[in-house]
Structures are given as C-alpha cells and as structure tokens.
Amino acid sequence: MDQSPDKALMDQILVRYRVEQFYTMEAELLDGRQFEAWLDLLADDIRYWMPVTRNRNFGEWDGEHTNEGEDLNWFDEGKFELEQRVKQIMTGIHWAEEPVSRTTHMFSNLQVIDESADTLLTRVRFLIYRNRNETETDFFVGKRHDKLRRIGEGFEVAAREIYLDQSVLQAKNLTIFF
Amino acid sequence: MGGDAPHKYTGDLVNIERGRISREIFSARAVYDDELERIFPKSWLFIGHESQVPEPGDYILSRMAEESVIFNRDRRGKLHVMLNNCRHRGMRVCRADSGNARKFMCPFHAWTFSDEGALIGVPKLDTGYHNELDKSQWGLIEARVARYHGFVFACWDEETPDFETYLGDLRFYFDDYCELPDGTFGDWQAFGGIFKWKVPCNWKFGAENFAGDYYHNPSHASVDQVVLSPAGTKGRHTYDEVTRERELYKLNICVTPEGHTARGELFKDDYDYIPTYQDMAVVEDYFRECYTKRQERLGEKARWFGHGGTIFPNVSYSNGVQSMGTWHPSGPNETEIWRIFLAPKDAPVEVKNVLRHYVIRYQGPAGLTEQDDMENWGSAHLGAKGTIARRHDFHYGMGMGYEQKGWPVEWLGGEVHATEDVSEQNQRAYYARWAEMMDTPPDTRRHPVSVEAAE
Structure with missing residues (x-):
C-alpha cells in the first residue's frame, strides 16, 4: 500500500507543529518578561528589521516600505542591539518600561513557505496587545516573516521581518519585542 | 483692542520675571485654539530637506501645524509648499506620502492643480460654470518658502520677516548645525522615510525639552x-566616555528676542582630535579628516560643538544624530512627532551606516533615549490637567539672574544669553516669545474673495 501522500502530509503537520510550539514558547517568554531567555532563541547573526510604512499611489506599492540597511527603519539591528534593549529594561529605571508593560503576543495564519535541511521560511500574522499604567493601551497588528534555523529538534530565529500595518505609528513607543 | 488691555499671557499665565508658568498653557483648549491662530500661521515652520525632493516632480507630504501641505519641486526645479486642500470642497488633492507628479487631482470633483498649484482643470467648466469661473483665483494656497542650506521652511504670513531675520542670532548656531562635519556648507542627504508617531502630550513639552534641558539627565x-x-562605548553620546576631556563649558544659549535656543559645548582651546571609532578604520579616518578641515576653516570658532536646540516654535535640531524633529500640534493633548535624519551626502557608506544605526536607536519611538523622554512628557502633560494641579504654576526659575551676555567668549555674542550646565534660561526665552505672540490678536480669520473671483 502506497502511503507517501499521507506521509508527506504528516511531515508537513509535524513541521507546523514544531514551529507552532516554538512560537508559542517564544510568546510565553516575552509575555512572561523572560527577555534574557528570549534572547537565547535568537541566532547570534540575527537580522531584526521593521520598516517604516508609507502611503503610496496605486502602482507604486513597491515603495511602501523603507529599505533594510539603507533607509530609516523602526528596527534595523542585530543581536547585540537587541541585547542592549533587554539590558535597558533590566535596569529597572527605563521609564518607558517602568512599570513594565503587560503584553499578550498572539500569532496566527502560520505558513511554512520554504523548507531546507537547515532553514525554514515562515510567515505569520501577529496581534500584540500592550497595556501599561492605568489606561495606556496599544494594539500592534501586522505580518512577520521569519527565517528559522534548525537547532536539533528546535529552532533559532535567524532573520525576522516585521511589517506593522500603520504609517503613522499609533503608539508612543516601540519598547516591546515582536 | 485698547492699549491698556491686560495681557492674558505675558506676566500672567507666563510670568517670566517670577520664573512661573501656568499649567493651563499645556492643557487648556482655549489656549491651544489661540496657538493655532496666533503662533503657527505667523511663524516659519520646518517643512523638510531639499534632498527629500531631489528631482523635478518629486513631492512629499509635510505638515504645518494641524494641516497637510505638499512640499514639491516643480518641473522647472522650483520648490513649493502648498496647502493640501482642494479650493472647491477641501479634499486632500494628494494622498500619497511621497511620489512624483506633474499635477494633483482632487478625488471628489476632479478639480486639478499643476505642480505650481495653479488650477488647470475643472470638469464641466462650460456647462456647469458657464465659463464664468476665474481659475486664476482658485489655485492651491501657497506658503512663502525659505531655503536655508538645504533645509526648507515655510510661512503663511506676508508680514513675518524673511527667514534669516526670523532666525536672528541663532544663525551662528544653526549654521553650525547645517555645516557638514568638516565645517563646510556641503550637501546633506536625508535618509529615506520619515518617522511619524503620536505622543499623548502637548506639543510644547518636546519643544522645550530640546530647547536645552541638561537638567533632565536622570531621564536617561x-x-x-x-x-x-x-x-x-557605554552611554548615549561619544562624549560620555570618549571625548569628554575636551569640554570646557556645557552651555545653554538663548536667542533672547526670537525665542530660539541652542545648547552645546565650548571646547578647551588646546583640544585635539580624540580617536573615537577605533574599530572602524574608514569611519575613524573620515571624522579625523573632517576634524582637521573644520579646524582649518573655522579657527577658534571650531571650539563650539553644538548639541542641538529648538527653532521657535516647533522644530528641534539635533547635531550628531543630525535630525530635525517637528512637534506637530494635534489638539492640546496630543503631538504628532515627525523626524527626519540626514548624513553627509558624499560620506563613505560606512559612515552613513554608523550614523543611521545610531540615530534610529537613539531617537524615535524605538530610540533608547527618546523613549524615556516621551514617558516623561506624557506624565508631565497629565500633571498639567488636574483641576487642583492647574491652580499651581510650574517652576521655570532655575538659573534666573545668572544669564550672561558676551560670555564665555565674545564671539558667541549677539542678542544671546548663555548659562552653564543646567538652567531654564532657554525655556524662559522660548515662552517669553510665545507669550508675546499669544498676546497679539490675529488680523483676520477669513480671506473673502473679490466679487469677480467669487462667481
């Protein structure tokens, strides 16, 4: 009996399951404010990038996002810079995060769009709720494109592109991680 | 208005002589409405940098106070700043943040304007308007434009003096900002994109903070x-760890009549270049060479090392991170901050990368430094709103009576005052100017059109 179609499907389900588990754990660390443990999920050579989004006329959509490594970007950095952000929060006197935010990171619409022996390319939609002090509330909603590198049975994030669906940022700061 | 009418602002809500300012000026709607009439339409407002519209036809959207304006370069290369507002029903005629266009068409009834703002197309001009509409009277509303070393400002008021007069003795300090690191007036290049974000505070909190507030170091x-x-190295500036030995004075400078401000260091007269970017040879060579050229060109005046300041009313310039941050009023309780960042156009790409990475991690909503500023401004704003709190003025008295003219060196002179290290001299000069304008009623709110043009 030929079981190969089922096997291919089972392989896909298994990969999706592992990625989902990984992202669920990642969200758990971020929402649990275990930022240093979260850094351990990032590759030492990670590229972490969030462009600025612009309103463009029809037919000029290729200019909608600013360019990595060239233009202004909300984030365009590597692990060292992310480590500094975590260190700043952990001083306890980073006033923009003191008292610290309450966040809930959610992701959905997972696609594994490419897979090789070493890496996976994934896409998710994200929805992050952030609440601070009494009434400060923000929703960050957008798309995340990741390159995951296989580490044993798990992964590390080798590249993360974050597309926030806002041209004028509606939050006063970007002190959270995506 | 009678000559003996009491001033609402000068001496009352803004009592500079006592170093007290009412919290009302940050939170009261009536004050904000006065600002929109009395401050912004009469001031030169920052629009953008020429490098944001390099080619004929290029445009970006900018803002003047609450209103959208088109900043463009027409097909002949001339710069314009025009209200982004159709003369017929007020739709925005341009709704993309940037692009290249020879004309702007209103999506509502298709009135069409040229890249010079002229009304060039009106559907049914014959059957609807019976050819009686004088199109020459219904072009886009255009502001006066000033180009200053590539930085572009605009003003709605014909009576406001020209931009250089408006700058007054800030010219020395703003020129220093406009100079490239080598002390010449060469080309800056704005990085692509504009940071735009909303902060829950009155627009003046950012403007006065950047005017010169070395006292707020605990924020950072x-x-x-x-x-x-x-x-x-550790710290947010190179001078925190690397170059601090060269500082003689840290100074606040206010251009007293105009309300503009600057802050910076006066170096010792025998300082030398200090190796700063030792892991990056190209960058180190670039800045060392710039240092030498700047010394040769400016001589003793190279001892001034500007940190930034605020050009009245609502744009702050930051040296080093080389940004222009505009505090756009969005109601009394909200500011929309716009920031652009620039690098020397002809600098090596390594230099541009170092500067770009620095600025976007320093300022803006993801900036490690500015994040904490915004937290404070938002809290200060809440503190300006309470019924009981508003009965008690803010204290702006630091360093009062210690302002000096022609000090510490004569060439920092002109109509400016200086204080060392921490002081609220700059805020007092800023708000004195603000109060003076707020006590001057606007001439008119409407522009009635002539009978012929009204057809």
Whole structure:
C-alpha cells in the first residue's frame, strides 16, 4: 500500500507543529518578561528589521516600505542591539518600561513557505496587545516573516521581518519585542 | 483692542520675571485654539530637506501645524509648499506620502492643480460654470518658502520677516548645525522615510525639552548603562566616555528676542582630535579628516560643538544624530512627532551606516533615549490637567539672574544669553516669545474673495 501522500502530509503537520510550539514558547517568554531567555532563541547573526510604512499611489506599492540597511527603519539591528534593549529594561529605571508593560503576543495564519535541511521560511500574522499604567493601551497588528534555523529538534530565529500595518505609528513607543 | 488691555499671557499665565508658568498653557483648549491662530500661521515652520525632493516632480507630504501641505519641486526645479486642500470642497488633492507628479487631482470633483498649484482643470467648466469661473483665483494656497542650506521652511504670513531675520542670532548656531562635519556648507542627504508617531502630550513639552534641558539627565540613566554611542562605548553620546576631556563649558544659549535656543559645548582651546571609532578604520579616518578641515576653516570658532536646540516654535535640531524633529500640534493633548535624519551626502557608506544605526536607536519611538523622554512628557502633560494641579504654576526659575551676555567668549555674542550646565534660561526665552505672540490678536480669520473671483 502506497502511503507517501499521507506521509508527506504528516511531515508537513509535524513541521507546523514544531514551529507552532516554538512560537508559542517564544510568546510565553516575552509575555512572561523572560527577555534574557528570549534572547537565547535568537541566532547570534540575527537580522531584526521593521520598516517604516508609507502611503503610496496605486502602482507604486513597491515603495511602501523603507529599505533594510539603507533607509530609516523602526528596527534595523542585530543581536547585540537587541541585547542592549533587554539590558535597558533590566535596569529597572527605563521609564518607558517602568512599570513594565503587560503584553499578550498572539500569532496566527502560520505558513511554512520554504523548507531546507537547515532553514525554514515562515510567515505569520501577529496581534500584540500592550497595556501599561492605568489606561495606556496599544494594539500592534501586522505580518512577520521569519527565517528559522534548525537547532536539533528546535529552532533559532535567524532573520525576522516585521511589517506593522500603520504609517503613522499609533503608539508612543516601540519598547516591546515582536 | 485698547492699549491698556491686560495681557492674558505675558506676566500672567507666563510670568517670566517670577520664573512661573501656568499649567493651563499645556492643557487648556482655549489656549491651544489661540496657538493655532496666533503662533503657527505667523511663524516659519520646518517643512523638510531639499534632498527629500531631489528631482523635478518629486513631492512629499509635510505638515504645518494641524494641516497637510505638499512640499514639491516643480518641473522647472522650483520648490513649493502648498496647502493640501482642494479650493472647491477641501479634499486632500494628494494622498500619497511621497511620489512624483506633474499635477494633483482632487478625488471628489476632479478639480486639478499643476505642480505650481495653479488650477488647470475643472470638469464641466462650460456647462456647469458657464465659463464664468476665474481659475486664476482658485489655485492651491501657497506658503512663502525659505531655503536655508538645504533645509526648507515655510510661512503663511506676508508680514513675518524673511527667514534669516526670523532666525536672528541663532544663525551662528544653526549654521553650525547645517555645516557638514568638516565645517563646510556641503550637501546633506536625508535618509529615506520619515518617522511619524503620536505622543499623548502637548506639543510644547518636546519643544522645550530640546530647547536645552541638561537638567533632565536622570531621564536617561538607563540608556547610559548600556551601549548606544556610535563609538561602541557605554552611554548615549561619544562624549560620555570618549571625548569628554575636551569640554570646557556645557552651555545653554538663548536667542533672547526670537525665542530660539541652542545648547552645546565650548571646547578647551588646546583640544585635539580624540580617536573615537577605533574599530572602524574608514569611519575613524573620515571624522579625523573632517576634524582637521573644520579646524582649518573655522579657527577658534571650531571650539563650539553644538548639541542641538529648538527653532521657535516647533522644530528641534539635533547635531550628531543630525535630525530635525517637528512637534506637530494635534489638539492640546496630543503631538504628532515627525523626524527626519540626514548624513553627509558624499560620506563613505560606512559612515552613513554608523550614523543611521545610531540615530534610529537613539531617537524615535524605538530610540533608547527618546523613549524615556516621551514617558516623561506624557506624565508631565497629565500633571498639567488636574483641576487642583492647574491652580499651581510650574517652576521655570532655575538659573534666573545668572544669564550672561558676551560670555564665555565674545564671539558667541549677539542678542544671546548663555548659562552653564543646567538652567531654564532657554525655556524662559522660548515662552517669553510665545507669550508675546499669544498676546497679539490675529488680523483676520477669513480671506473673502473679490466679487469677480467669487462667481
């Protein structure tokens, strides 16, 4: 009996399951404010990038996002810079995060769009709720494109592109991680 | 208005002589409405940098107070700043943040304007308007434009003096900002994109903070414990760890009549270049060479090392991170901040990368430094709103009576005052100017059109 179609499907389900588990754990660390443990999920050579989004006329959509490594970007950095952000929060006197935010990171619409022996390319939609002090509330909603590198049975994030669906940022700061 | 009418602002809500300012000026709607009439339409407002519209036809959207304006370069290369507002029903005629266009068409009834703002197309001009509409009277509303070393400002009021007069003796300090690191007036290049974000505070909190507030260093105690400086050292500036030995004075400078401000260091007269970017040879060579050229060109005046300041009313310039941050009023309780960042156009790409990485991690909503500023401005704004709190003025008296003219060196002179280190001299000059304008009623709110043009 030929079981190969089922096997291919089972392989896909298994990969999706592992990625989902990984992202669920990642969200758990971020929402649990275990930022240093979260850094351990990032590759030492990670590229972490969030462009600025612009309103463009029809037919000029290729200019909608600013360019990595060239233009202004909300984030365009590597692990060292992310480590500094975590260190700043952990001083306890980073006033923009003191008292610290309450966040809930959610992701959905997972696609594994490419897979090789070493890496996976994934896409998710994200929805992050952030609440601070009494009434400060923000929703960050957008798309995340990741390159995951296989580490044993798990992964590390080798590249993360974050597309926030806002041209004028509606939050006063970007002190959270995506 | 009678000559003996009491001033609502000068001496009352803004009592500079006592160093007290009412919290009302940050939170009251009536004050804000007065600002929109009395401050912004009469002031030169920052629009953008020429490098944002390099080619004929290029445009970006900018803002003047609450209103959208088109900043463009027409097909002949001339710069314009025009209200982004159809003369017929007020739709925005341009709704993309940037692009290249020879004309702007209103999506509502298709009135069409040229890249010079002229009304060039009106559907049914014959059957609807019976050819009786004088199109020459219904072009886009255009502002006066000033180009200053590539930085573009605009003003709605014909009576406001020209931009250089408006700058007054800030010219020395703003020229210093406009100069490239080598002390010449060469080309800056704005990085692509504009940071735009909303902060829940009155627009003046940012303007006065950047005017010169060395007293607010505790805000930044957290960033000073991590590595942000482009030199790769602890602290948020290169001078925190690397170059501080060369400082003689840290100064606040206010251009007293105009309300503009600057802050910076006066170096010792025998300082030398200090290696700063030791892991990056190209960058180190670039800045060392710039240092030498700047010394040769400026001589003793090279001892001034500007940090930034505020050009009245609502744009702050920051040296080093080389940004222009505009505090656009969005109601009394909200500011929309816009920031652009620039690098020397002809600098090596390595230099541009170092500067770009530094600025976007320093300022803006993801900036390790500015994040903490915004937290404070938002809290200060809440503190300006309470019924009981508003009965008690803010204290702006630091360093009162210690302002000096022609000090510490004569060539920093003109109509400016200086104080050392921490002081609220700059805020007092800023708000004195603000109060003076707020006490001057606007001439008119409407522009009635002539009978012929009204057809």
